[in-house]
Structure formats: C-alpha cells, structure tokens
Amino acid sequence: MSRGELNAVHAPAVLRPRSTVNAGTLIIGASQAGLQLAVTLRGRGDTAPITLVGDEPHAPYQRPPLSKEYLAGDADHGSVALRTPAWYAETGITLISGEQVTDLALSPGSHPGGAAITAAGRQLTFDRLALTVGAGARRLDVPGADLGGICYLRDLDDATRLRSQLADASRVVVVGGGFIGLEAAAAARNQGKTVTVVEAAERLMWRNVAPVVSEFYRQAHERRGTHVQLSATVTAFTGEGGRVRGVVLADGTELQADVVVVGIGVVPRTELAERIGLECDGGIVVDAHARTSVPFVVAAGDCTARPHPLTGEGRVRLESVQNAQAQAAVAAATLLGSIEDPRSVPWFWSNQGDLRLQIAGLSFGYDTVVVRGTPDSERFSVLYYEDDRLLAVDAVNSPVDYMVVRKALDRGTTIDADKAADAAIPLKSLLGAGTEAAA
Ligand SMILES: Cc1cc2nc3c(=O)[nH]c(=O)nc-3n(C[C@H](O)[C@H](O)[C@H](O)COP(=O)(O)OP(=O)(O)OC[C@H]3O[C@@H](n4cnc5c(N)ncnc54)[C@H](O)[C@@H]3O)c2cc1C
Structure with missing residues (x-):
C-alpha cells in the first residue's frame, strides 16, 4: 500500500x-x-x-x-x-x-x-x-497535577524517575490503594519514608479482592507503619517552587508530601x-x-x-x-491459521514488602468466600465460589493453597467449600474430591 x-x-x-x-x-x-x-x-x-x-x-x-x-x-x-x-x-x-x-x-x-x-x-x-x-497510566487531573515530584509508575523511565526522587524524600503520599500503589508504598516504607496511602473507595484493592483481604492488607500495612486513609478523594496538589508540597483531600485535610505516587489504574x-x-x-x-x-x-x-x-x-x-x-x-x-483451545487459568501476584499475594482464577460474580487460616497470622487464603463452583483463590503467604486451586481450575474441578474451610485439612487432599465444574 x-x-x-x-x-x-x-x-x-x-x-x-x-x-x-x-x-x-x-x-x-x-x-x-x-x-x-x-x-x-x-x-x-x-x-x-x-x-x-x-x-x-x-x-x-x-x-x-x-x-x-x-x-x-x-x-x-x-x-x-x-x-x-x-x-x-x-x-x-x-x-x-x-x-x-x-x-x-x-x-x-x-x-x-x-x-x-x-x-x-x-x-x-x-x-x-x-x-x-x-x-497507559490513568492521569489524575486536579489543580497542581503538573508539579514536580508527582510520579506515575507504568514504565521503566517512570520507575527510574520515582526511584531517584524517593532517595531525597522523607514524606511520600501514594494516591490509589490498588496493587501498584500498595507495592510502591511498601517499597517506600521499607526505605524508612513516612508513607500515607490515600484511597477513594472504602477499602483497598476493592476491584479484585474480597473485603476480608482488603481489611487484612489495611491492617498489615498499618502494622508496618504505613498510614492508610480510605474514602478519601484528592482534590488538588499544592506546591512551592514548582515542586509538590501537599496533597489536598475533599474534606480539606492537607497531607504533606515530598513525593507523590499516583496509581489509579490504566x-x-x-x-x-x-x-x-x-x-x-x-x-x-x-x-x-x-x-x-x-x-x-x-x-x-x-x-x-x-x-x-x-x-x-x-x-x-x-x-x-x-x-x-x-x-x-x-x-x-x-x-498461523491454527485455531486451538484458548482456555487458560488466569494467575497474578502482588508482592507488597514481605506480603506475597498470589491469585488464581477470577473472582468476579462470587457469592461465597471461604477463609482458610487466620488473617492475623499473615498466612491464609480465601477461596471464592459461585453456586458451589470454585472460581478463584487469593493466597497470602500460602503458596500451596494457591497451587492447589490453580490445579483444580485447570482440571475444571471444584473443591468442597465446607472442607476447605478447615485449615487442618490439607487443601491438596481435597483436590479431585469435588464435583466436576462446568468449565
Ligand atoms: C509497575 C507494574 C507492576 C506490575 N506488576 C505485576 C505483577 O506483579 N504481576 C502481573 O501479573 N502483572 C503485573 N503488572 C502488569 C503487567 O506488567 C502487564 O499486564 C503487562 O505488562 C501487559 O503487557 P502488554 O504487552 O499487554 O502491555 P504493556 O506492557 O503495556 O506494553 C505495551 C507496549 O506497547 C507500546 N505502545 C503502545 N502504543 C504504541 C504505538 N502506537 N506505537 C508503538 N508502541 C506502542 C507501549 O509503550 C508499551 O511499551 C504490573 C504492571 C506495572 C506497570
């Protein structure tokens, strides 16, 4: 042409x-x-x-x-x-x-x-x-959005910029309590920064995980010294000499910041x-x-x-x-002209400091969750079901549960929910014992 x-x-x-x-x-x-x-x-x-x-x-x-x-x-x-x-x-x-x-x-x-x-x-x-x-990273379009020190995190150049800005910062505000915001918050906190996460929704990672997982992460980040503000909307950034100095919330609160990380989706x-x-x-x-x-x-x-x-x-x-x-x-x-079975089990991970979240399957549309283990131990998993059909797992520092659910989803089988709730029963022993799921 x-x-x-x-x-x-x-x-x-x-x-x-x-x-x-x-x-x-x-x-x-x-x-x-x-x-x-x-x-x-x-x-x-x-x-x-x-x-x-x-x-x-x-x-x-x-x-x-x-x-x-x-x-x-x-x-x-x-x-x-x-x-x-x-x-x-x-x-x-x-x-x-x-x-x-x-x-x-x-x-x-x-x-x-x-x-x-x-x-x-x-x-x-x-x-x-x-x-x-x-x-591409979704931009936050509020007054002051062009100030220096306001960073996004989508590509290598963004990450290099943020890394160098963090080196000289002491107060970091992360806008967005999704996976990327929380990972960045954990990294900044591990470097000894004062970190505040501001999330507009009522809970963290609300699009992807059940409330029990959101609440666990809120507490876990707070335990590690990160302050989490939920139901908080950013209305403006304030600055001095072209650099960000504050993050203004809808209720009028202003959080001091040397660096802001915006992670509000793509x-x-x-x-x-x-x-x-x-x-x-x-x-x-x-x-x-x-x-x-x-x-x-x-x-x-x-x-x-x-x-x-x-x-x-x-x-x-x-x-x-x-x-x-x-x-x-x-x-x-x-x-290449080859039409093949496109089925694949979705999986994902998010490392937030020492907390390793592994997800297999997609939990959209769930009607029941089963919590295995206790969130306070920082080692537990949550299985999601719809009409007794296994949909997904969120495994926190629990790689075995993650692997077992992934395998079950791959085979198109479910895992009995009542038995799965008993953390004393190894999940692996329930694999294959459930009914065939309509894949
Ligand atoms: C900070 C960060 C952490 C993440 N962590 C995880 C994780 O822990 N686990 C996980 O599973 N996933 C994670 N993800 C998501 C994962 O990286 C993405 O799902 C994956 O990169 C998607 O790949 P892609 O090739 O579809 O798109 P992209 O990686 O977005 O690549 C698309 C490319 O196309 C280029 N492009 C766009 N338009 C044009 C054009 N017109 N001309 C030329 N080039 C163009 C873009 O610049 C880009 O380089 C993370 C993502 C980010 C940003």
Whole structure:
C-alpha cells in the first residue's frame, strides 16, 4: 500500500515516509504480549520476517519488578530485560525501539495486509498485523497535577524517575490503594519514608479482592507503619517552587508530601485500533482466539477486552503477565491459521514488602468466600465460589493453597467449600474430591 492509499483511508497525517520497510508480520507494542507473540511465531516454525515496534526507548522488559525489586534498588535495567540484544538478531526478529506508530491502515478488501507510519517517518508495510499496545497510566487531573515530584509508575523511565526522587524524600503520599500503589508504598516504607496511602473507595484493592483481604492488607500495612486513609478523594496538589508540597483531600485535610505516587489504574490504548475501525469497548474487543472485529488482525494483552479465559463468557480486561503471554501465544497460533483451545487459568501476584499475594482464577460474580487460616497470622487464603463452583483463590503467604486451586481450575474441578474451610485439612487432599465444574 502506498502512502497515498494510507491517506485515502484516514485523515492525512503530516508525516511523509522517509523510508519504507517490509515488516512481514508487524507487531505494534514491544512488551510482554508483543514479545511473546514473536517468540511463539518463531517457536512454531514461522520463518517469515517479524517486526516488533515499540515507542519506549528500551528493548522489551518486565514491568512487575518496577514497583517491587527495581524500586527497592534490588534490580536494574539489565536484570528486568526480557531478552538479550543478541537474541533478536539470532531469531531474525527486527526490533524497532523508540518509535511510536502514529498512523495505520489496512489494505482494501479482505487481504490481511496494510501499512503503518511511525513518528520518525518510517513506513512499515505488513502482511499480518498484531496489536499489543497495552495500557497507559490513568492521569489524575486536579489543580497542581503538573508539579514536580508527582510520579506515575507504568514504565521503566517512570520507575527510574520515582526511584531517584524517593532517595531525597522523607514524606511520600501514594494516591490509589490498588496493587501498584500498595507495592510502591511498601517499597517506600521499607526505605524508612513516612508513607500515607490515600484511597477513594472504602477499602483497598476493592476491584479484585474480597473485603476480608482488603481489611487484612489495611491492617498489615498499618502494622508496618504505613498510614492508610480510605474514602478519601484528592482534590488538588499544592506546591512551592514548582515542586509538590501537599496533597489536598475533599474534606480539606492537607497531607504533606515530598513525593507523590499516583496509581489509579490504566487506560487501554485503543487509538490505533479505532483508526482502522476495530470494535473497541473498554479495550480492543477480541474473541477467544484473539481475533479483533477484523478477523485477520489479532490483539493481545492489557489493551484487549476479551471473553473470560476459563468460561469463554462475557468480556473482561485483564492486566497480568499471564494473560499477556497466554493470549499472545493464542494470537500467534491464530495468525498461523491454527485455531486451538484458548482456555487458560488466569494467575497474578502482588508482592507488597514481605506480603506475597498470589491469585488464581477470577473472582468476579462470587457469592461465597471461604477463609482458610487466620488473617492475623499473615498466612491464609480465601477461596471464592459461585453456586458451589470454585472460581478463584487469593493466597497470602500460602503458596500451596494457591497451587492447589490453580490445579483444580485447570482440571475444571471444584473443591468442597465446607472442607476447605478447615485449615487442618490439607487443601491438596481435597483436590479431585469435588464435583466436576462446568468449565
Ligand atoms: C509497575 C507494574 C507492576 C506490575 N506488576 C505485576 C505483577 O506483579 N504481576 C502481573 O501479573 N502483572 C503485573 N503488572 C502488569 C503487567 O506488567 C502487564 O499486564 C503487562 O505488562 C501487559 O503487557 P502488554 O504487552 O499487554 O502491555 P504493556 O506492557 O503495556 O506494553 C505495551 C507496549 O506497547 C507500546 N505502545 C503502545 N502504543 C504504541 C504505538 N502506537 N506505537 C508503538 N508502541 C506502542 C507501549 O509503550 C508499551 O511499551 C504490573 C504492571 C506495572 C506497570
């Protein structure tokens, strides 16, 4: 497709291509999902050219350590990288870093090709297209939001900035009591900072865990010296000399701060998908095989709104490494014309200091929870059920319970709830004893 055709399909972009490259399979978004897609294509014997293009100036890396080991100073740029530079050359995968794709068009008709333009003016023609563009940090739009010292935590550059700002800070306010906010809070507290977490909802991690788990985490963070303010909304930041000095809450309270970490969720990046007319609804809509509304275009990872990975029902948007990898592997198979069983058990982890939370399954829609062990011991698990069907587990410092539930979900079996409530009975002994769950 020529640049003229590209402009004919969509409003003209200002850029003129300075060079044209045949990308082969073009994967836009060079992170967990994009890389996995390329790896799977090669693993399945695909020898066609693959081009992985990302707008960050770094080769693909892992995000989970950014709010954990990296912030604590126990990981560096090299240790979070997903592959060595040599690997890309060895596998024949062209990695273009630091170039945002700004325009995209599909060939007319049902031919699975098209062209993309990058901000550097490069035109990439492609035979197959995958969108793995992830999500961006949701911004807090209140007065003072541009002051220095207000940090977000989505990418490596954010984490490097935050790490250096923390070094000189003594008072840290974390806005948002979700996984990332709480991980950052724990890292700051471990460095001896005075830390306050401000959460607008009535409880921590409210979207993902049951109230018993939220309350456990509130108490556990407080025990470690982090102050937690619930039902508190930030209305403004105050500053001095261009730097943040305070966080103003709706009730008029002002919390002093040298550094603020904002972790209030993400927004899926759907701009390019919208540009080529793909259906988007809180993410790029895909089916179980990672096909978008234009079936020869696939999408995977945080940017997608997808069917439930176990039941195939409804539509969920998942933000996890497991989902990015599993969905990307499915997308690669689809690109190669192989339609396979896409079922996978979702799993996730969140290390908040010495508290290790492991989640298997998705708890949405639960009607019953079973608590195994006592939260006060800082070692317990919560099993979620709907109509006696096991949905998920949140395991706090309880890796065995986590593994057993993961296995049960993988097999499509349940675990008897009454027996599971007795922590003296090893969960493993109940595996397989339950009734078959309708997967
Ligand atoms: C701090 C932090 C901690 C986390 N901790 C955990 C954890 O403990 N466990 C867990 O399971 N998950 C965790 N996650 C979530 C996990 O990292 C994500 O689910 C995963 O990275 C999703 O991968 P992805 O490839 O779909 O998207 P992303 O990782 O968001 O990657 C998308 C990439 O596409 C690029 N891009 C977007 N648009 C364009 C464009 N137009 N042109 C070029 N490039 C583009 C983006 O810049 C980005 O590099 C964490 C995330 C963060 C930020």
